[in-house]
Amino acid sequence: MSTPVVEVNNLTKEFTVKSTRGLRVIRRTVHAVSDVSLTIPEGKTVGLVGESGSGKTTVGRCILRLIEPTAGSVKFKGTELLGMEQNDLRKLRRSMQIVFQDPYASLDPKMTVGASIAEPLEIQRVSGNHQDRVAELLELVGLAPDHARRFPHEFSGGQRQRVGVARALALNPSFIVLDEPVSALDVSIQAGVVNLLQDLQEQLGLSYLFIAHDLSVVRHISDTVAVMYLGKIVEVGPAEDLYMASGHPYTKALLSAVPQADPVTERGRPRIMLQGEVPSPINPPSGCRFRTRCPIAKEICAVEEPELKERGQGHPVACHFADTVALEMPNPAAV
Amino acid sequence: MTDATLSIRDLRVTFKTLLGPVQAVRGVSLDVHPGEVLGVVGESGSGKSVSFLSVMGLLGKNAIIEGSAKVGDVELVGANQKAMRRVRGSDVAMIFQDPLSALNPVHRVGSQVAEMILAHQRGMSKDAAAKRAVELLDLVGIPQPEQRARQYAHEFSGGMRQRVMIAMAIANNPKVLIADEPTTALDVTVQAQILEVIDRIRKEMGTAVVLITHDLGVVARMADRVQVMYAGRVVERADVHNIFHGSRHPYTRGLLGSQPTLGNERLTPIPGAPPNMLQPPSGCAFRARCVHAAPECAGDLPELVQVGLTESACVRAHELEALV
Amino acid sequence: MTEFAGISQTTASQQMQHLGVPSDPTGDASIGILKTSMSPKRMALKRFVNHRAALISTIVLVCIIIFVALAPLTARYGVNESIFKAEANRPNQNLAPFDLAWFGTDGNGRDLYSRIIYGAQVSLLIGLFTAIGSVMLGTLVGGIAGYKGGWLDDILMRVTDIFLALPLLVVLVIVRGMLKNVSWVTTIMGEASSVRFLVILLTIIGWMGVARLIRGQVKQLKEREFVEAARALGATSKRIMFRHLLPNSVGQIMVALTFAVVGAIAAEATLSFFGYGPDAGSGMTSLGLLIRDSKKAVPPGYWWLVVFPGVFFIILSLCINFIGDGLRDAVDPKMQQELK
Numbered sequence A: 001m002s003t004p005v006v007e008v009n010n011l012t013k014e015f016t017v018k019s020t021r022g023l024r025v026i027r028r029t030v031h032a033v034s035d036v037s038l039t040i041p042e043g044k045t046v047g048l049v050g051e052s053g054s055g056k057t058t059v060g061r062c063i064l065r066l067i068e069p070t071a072g073s074v075k076f077k078g079t080e081l082l083g084m085e086q087n088d089l090r091k092l093r094r095s096m097q098i099v100f101q102d103p104y105a106s107l108d109p110k111m112t113v114g115a116s117i118a119e120p121l122e123i124q125r126v127s128g129n130h131q132d133r134v135a136e137l138l139e140l141v142g143l144a145p146d147h148a149r150r151f152p153h154e155f156s157g158g159q160r161q162r163v164g165v166a167r168a169l170a171l172n173p174s175f176i177v178l179d180e181p182v183s184a185l186d187v188s189i190q191a192g193v194v195n196l197l198q199d200l201q202e203q204l205g206l207s208y209l210f211i212a213h214d215l216s217v218v219r220h221i222s223d224t225v226a227v228m229y230l231g232k233i234v235e236v237g238p239a240e241d242l243y244m245a246s247g248h249p250y251t252k253a254l255l256s257a258v259p260q261a262d263p264v265t266e267r268g269r270p271r272i273m274l275q276g277e278v279p280s281p282i283n284p285p286s287g288c289r290f291r292t293r294c295p296i297a298k299e300i301c302a303v304e305e306p307e308l309k310e311r312g313q314g315h316p317v318a319c320h321f322a323d324t325v326a327l328e329m330p331n332p333a334a335v
Numbered sequence B: 001m002t003d004a005t006l007s008i009r010d011l012r013v014t015f016k017t018l019l020g021p022v023q024a025v026r027g028v029s030l031d032v033h034p035g036e037v038l039g040v041v042g043e044s045g046s047g048k049s050v051s052f053l054s055v056m057g058l059l060g061k062n063a064i065i066e067g068s069a070k071v072g073d074v075e076l077v078g079a080n081q082k083a084m085r086r087v088r089g090s091d092v093a094m095i096f097q098d099p100l101s102a103l104n105p106v107h108r109v110g111s112q113v114a115e116m117i118l119a120h121q122r123g124m125s126k127d128a129a130a131k132r133a134v135e136l137l138d139l140v141g142i143p144q145p146e147q148r149a150r151q152y153a154h155e156f157s158g159g160m161r162q163r164v165m166i167a168m169a170i171a172n173n174p175k176v177l178i179a180d181e182p183t184t185a186l187d188v189t190v191q192a193q194i195l196e197v198i199d200r201i202r203k204e205m206g207t208a209v210v211l212i213t214h215d216l217g218v219v220a221r222m223a224d225r226v227q228v229m230y231a232g233r234v235v236e237r238a239d240v241h242n243i244f245h246g247s248r249h250p251y252t253r254g255l256l257g258s259q260p261t262l263g264n265e266r267l268t269p270i271p272g273a274p275p276n277m278l279q280p281p282s283g284c285a286f287r288a289r290c291v292h293a294a295p296e297c298a299g300d301l302p303e304l305v306q307v308g309l310t311e312s313a314c315v316r317a318h319e320l321e322a323l324v
Numbered sequence C: 001m002t003e004f005a006g007i008s009q010t011t012a013s014q015q016m017q018h019l020g021v022p023s024d025p026t027g028d029a030s031i032g033i034l035k036t037s038m039s040p041k042r043m044a045l046k047r048f049v050n051h052r053a054a055l056i057s058t059i060v061l062v063c064i065i066i067f068v069a070l071a072p073l074t075a076r077y078g079v080n081e082s083i084f085k086a087e088a089n090r091p092n093q094n095l096a097p098f099d100l101a102w103f104g105t106d107g108n109g110r111d112l113y114s115r116i117i118y119g120a121q122v123s124l125l126i127g128l129f130t131a132i133g134s135v136m137l138g139t140l141v142g143g144i145a146g147y148k149g150g151w152l153d154d155i156l157m158r159v160t161d162i163f164l165a166l167p168l169l170v171v172l173v174i175v176r177g178m179l180k181n182v183s184w185v186t187t188i189m190g191e192a193s194s195v196r197f198l199v200i201l202l203t204i205i206g207w208m209g210v211a212r213l214i215r216g217q218v219k220q221l222k223e224r225e226f227v228e229a230a231r232a233l234g235a236t237s238k239r240i241m242f243r244h245l246l247p248n249s250v251g252q253i254m255v256a257l258t259f260a261v262v263g264a265i266a267a268e269a270t271l272s273f274f275g276y277g278p279d280a281g282s283g284m285t286s287l288g289l290l291i292r293d294s295k296k297a298v299p300p301g302y303w304w305l306v307v308f309p310g311v312f313f314i315i316l317s318l319c320i321n322f323i324g325d326g327l328r329d330a331v332d333p334k335m336q337q338e339l340k
Helices: A056-063 A086-092 A113-123 A130-140 A145-149 A157-169 A187-204 A215-221 A239-244 A249-257 A263-268 A322-328 B048-055 B081-087 B109-120 B126-139 B145-149 B158-170 B188-205 B216-222 B240-244 B250-257 B317-323 C012-018 C040-050 C052-069 C112-148 C150-165 C168-180 C183-189 C195-206 C208-222 C225-232 C237-273 C287-297 C303-331 C333-339
Strands: A006-021 A024-040 A045-049 A071-076 A096-099 A175-179 A207-212 A224-229 A232-238 B006-017 B020-032 B037-041 B063-071 B092-095 B176-180 B208-213 B225-230 B233-239 B305-307 B310-312
Touching: A006 A056, A024 A045, A024 A056, A024 A207, A024 A232, A045 A056, A045 A215, A056 A096, A056 A175, A056 A207, A096 A157, A096 C225, A113 A130, A113 A145, A113 A157, A113 C225, A130 A145, A130 A157, A157 A187, A187 A207, A187 A215, A187 B250, A207 A215, A215 A239, A224 A239, A224 A249, A232 A239, A232 A249, A249 B188, A263 B216, A263 B240, B006 B048, B020 B048, B020 B233, B037 B048, B037 B216, B048 B063, B048 B092, B048 B176, B048 B208, B092 B158, B109 B126, B109 B145, B109 B158, B126 B145, B126 B158, B158 B188, B176 B188, B188 B208, B188 B216, B208 B216, B216 B240, B225 B240, B225 B250, B233 B240, B233 B250, B305 B317, C040 C052, C040 C303, C052 C112, C052 C303, C112 C150, C112 C195, C112 C208, C112 C237, C112 C287, C112 C303, C150 C208, C168 C195, C168 C237, C195 C237, C208 C237, C225 C237, C237 C287, C237 C303, C287 C303
Parallel strands: A045 A207, A045 A224, A096 A175, A175 A207, B037 B208, B037 B225, B092 B176, B176 B208
Antiparallel strands: A006 A024, A006 A071, A224 A232, B006 B020, B006 B063, B225 B233, B233 B310, B305 B310
16 A cells, blocks of 8 residues: 555644733633544545534645644655745645635736636746646636636636636646635536546546535545544544444534435435534533534543544544444434 | 415616626516415526515615515515615515624624614513513524623624524514525534524414525425526426426526435536626527527527426426426 | 646537537637626726716826926926016016916016926925835835734834824924934935925825735735635745735725825925925925915915915815825725626
């Protein structure tokens, strides 16, 4: 087995928030990401799902060191990234790229689309004819080469997102972080971009970290899926396993909450309603962070934090009662 | 068939912009009945939000609105400010996608709900309104309503703020509640809670609900009837089951086909993108992207016609059954 | 030969031809692209032109500038020239407007019309150079503060605050008084009563508003995703500042420039009124000096000496102000959303 493209171990990110009360300055810590480990094999897609406060976006940015992690290790093809000098990191940036969520904000409105796509070539001083390469990339993502001289505002959201993908591909990266790449798009357009991403993966051997909150899309594109809650991974495993036989109460609740596009199935299936909302990452609950909303929480959950490990489901789950979850909670997946 | 609570006929909305007139809504007619949920589905540029914003009089001065929109006997299109204010909040209420911008950050939440009540029920005393505000907060599922009523908007999370907005909207028992993408900005678990609240309220209070969304799953869960909009027109309308299983319009089918569901090897997008409403195409606006397009599609604007169990604006709808 | 040869990718129109949809040769109609390409600059220009007051003001200002720039041609007399030699029975002082002197003459028999043109030259020059200087200084300070943040930001902003706290006129007078006697200062800045001195002085006093503005703008832009994208591509801070932040701030800078010109002209007028203007002798004058001279013309009732310079000053200031308003509307990012 070859080295995984990306290997993350015990990644932690804590933000300090300052606020004043009278004359005193109060410092609080936001535990955005706590002890997260995952592996992205070459040519595969790892999906990272979670709601707000889960830390999934922060994980993506930490891997690329767009945000500096507080602790842990991130290895790209075996090379440790944390602690690397800025100049060396800049060279590595050729191989690791990111596509952002908002197609309206991720392109400089004053630059033509062609200029935006050519920018990585300029920054990294790639030799050869940039214009040709830009034309090539535009065709690769399904746009016409003469669109290079137009400005971002002249395109639709789906097209801008394709431009973003073209830009990310300019340097021939091997790994791309896709941060909610289709969430801001209409559903019928999402399908086209998702297809494009899959095609590119097959043809170029790319590895993806697909961060999203839309479970259906994640399931479709991912090989492995990790579910995050309040900075921790609560379950990780092959996509189908997670959807058909999840072992964590949160995963089940999440699946139950996603409305299915079929009235018969949607109204017929059992509903798991969570109470309350996600607690603040400044003060995460003791023990298992999910216990405040968990329908099957018991006393031990407040005392002891469940480890993310194999508990008989075939993939790691972080719940003390993983083996009984299937009995106590109905399976919300649509069949 | 009971009388419609909200009746819209041939609504047209055009925006005057720097680049010319943009035809956002091009002839929409619909009825909403008491106690029913009408799901309005569409993507960007479909005109789904603009239609209802125009009815509520919430569009800017550069919007030209024609047609008719009646709540009961009151005509809303072209109504003056005074008439609008009387109807808004009491007969028709609207909730939006972003609750934070709808709530005033410098006033306590309870007093904002009370203000809503007092605006339309002049006779009530301030104390009575305050009490009713707390009851409403309880009705929408906010725990410890007396304490929370005294808090400010920023002390509430996204889902809670949306509940407050719903409380404000139903404060005067409106006949119609228009919900414009009420859960799009919320986490999916919170979305489930909010949809539950809306469902419960409409059952308890008999309110007609217009649920505008782009999410077919939400519609599948909540709607009794569904209306699909594209490029400023209604392209299909039917009972929720008939829309999902038995659609007779290529756009609706395209939408349904592009959902990632079980067993898709490859997703089927709808190629192309919605037309530019500055220069809307002639005939059926969907024909440039439609697999079944034929020469007759470029003729007049297609009207909604009953075909089987749905109303479809596709001139080839009769043939579609066979075409699958 | 590239790595991508041999991979067939279909554009939207090709996809549709596949499915049998009647073809659209450019593929543009189906993807909703307008026929003509419009850069953000063109759009801003369009918005500016729509602002009626700004448009009229631009036309008026351009006329004024052309007139003033072609001074020896457009003026009828020299700036210090008496309109005709005073003779015993034909005095030339303080004459009301007539055919030889359209705006009348002043106490020295000089044609007011010509003096206004020459005076406008000086005022506009002062305005322009001060504006350029203070906007450059302000952009530098504000840009660095906004981009770097942290303690540097704090220090720079506190310095800005200190400058802002000083009362303009008092400081101008005091600093002027202090500096004019210091020898090395006069070599750099010129004599205290020279235009150069005035421009530098006004620049030192006038950069703070721009600094605050640009700092806010840069702070906002810094958080935008396209900047993050550039960083992810490995862009250096220098590149981000010059390639992304600056072009997106140009609009605001132009607006600041416009209002700085008006501010400088007004500041010069104020200083001149109190006797601290650019009075290099040889009859040279500025709009502010003309207004100051008009003080003496009030009691005897020589209305032309008061009205013409005053009205001209007002028109000039209004025009530049309206242009600034038009520019601000044109570059306002809120307005750029309406095309979505």
